[in-house]
Amino acid sequence: MTKTVQKRTLATRARLVEAASNVIAENGYEALRVEEVVKRAGVAKGTFFAHFADKDALMDRLIGEGINRCLDELEQCKAPADVEELVATLMPLLEFMTCERYVFDVILRYSGAAAIERIGDIAMTFERHGQVVSAWLADGPFRRDVSTQLLAEGIQAFSVQAMALKFCALHASESMESRLLTYLRAWLIV
Template identity: 30%
Template sequence: MSRMETQLKLYMAAVELIAEQGYSATTVDAIAERAGVAKGTVFYNFGSKDALFAALLEHGIHRLADSLHQARQSEPGDALRRLDAVVMAQLRFFEEYGAFARVLLAEMWRTTWQDAVARLREQALGVYADVLREAVAAELLRTDLDVETAATAVFGMVLTVSIEHRALHPERPLTEIHSTLVDLLHGRIAGRNAAAAS
């Protein structure tokens, strides 16, 4: 097994355990056991539990941001359609990586992980902010929209809905959830411009 494969196994084990019981209660022994490796493997690859969690956040945020960026780039429609595509990409990502969604919500806002928060803001929320700026420039959204706050709000809303979907309503199709979210978004952030355009 390559070092990258070992690290991915450790990420998977760590994120599942942290989602189940919290960061403080998760031990290196438990991570190693869940991953099916020796405890020394964790230290060899990362040096400490803190370093493993920091690397896990970096890895997950990068993959999430890449998914959002690809959705934005591949949508040929206007900026609102690109926004809708990014929302769906986030829903799909957290459908696949539900444990990471719970970890983001519960653990990463502590002061210890401020570097990870900065990367999340720059990389993932940055995709939302960019597409919102495009929509404002195209006069599809209110010109006085606070883009940074809106990006954070949209990301947080989709994150929370994703967690609730997995926990309480896994049978509901993502397309139905997406439709509700974009209706809310278009109604709240677009104001009169979107109503006139539709």
């Protein structure tokens, strides 16, 4: 049970992540190609897959990072005083999650842990999100007949719905924010 982590390993992985971040900064998430990443990192293609199970695993990590940055902001906020404030506070996170259709697709695919053994970064952010929101609900003008945990899960469900409809041709007219507002008024109000 020896853990032999060479620092070369860390260095290579860091170079891969760095290169990937640059590609994304320049062209967005969807345009990322593994071949471009390894070229910039100066390693062979096989090396990439020695560090990440597949391309999605890299995305899980990078998008997870982005979500966590949003959650860092959320944690700074004081508990919203009403539904309007709650929705407004959540918006930056939802905007990031829907910055690209591809990003939203990856999030949906990984919001539940993808594999049995490995629980991905994105799945962990959903847990964290639930806890942050749950804490807010404890001292606000919201219904109390069910647990804050359940209310928080509902907020996630409605958030996903509102985000999904952003990409839906059938419902493009209403904004994500106003839609979520409608949902959460019906869900949270006593």
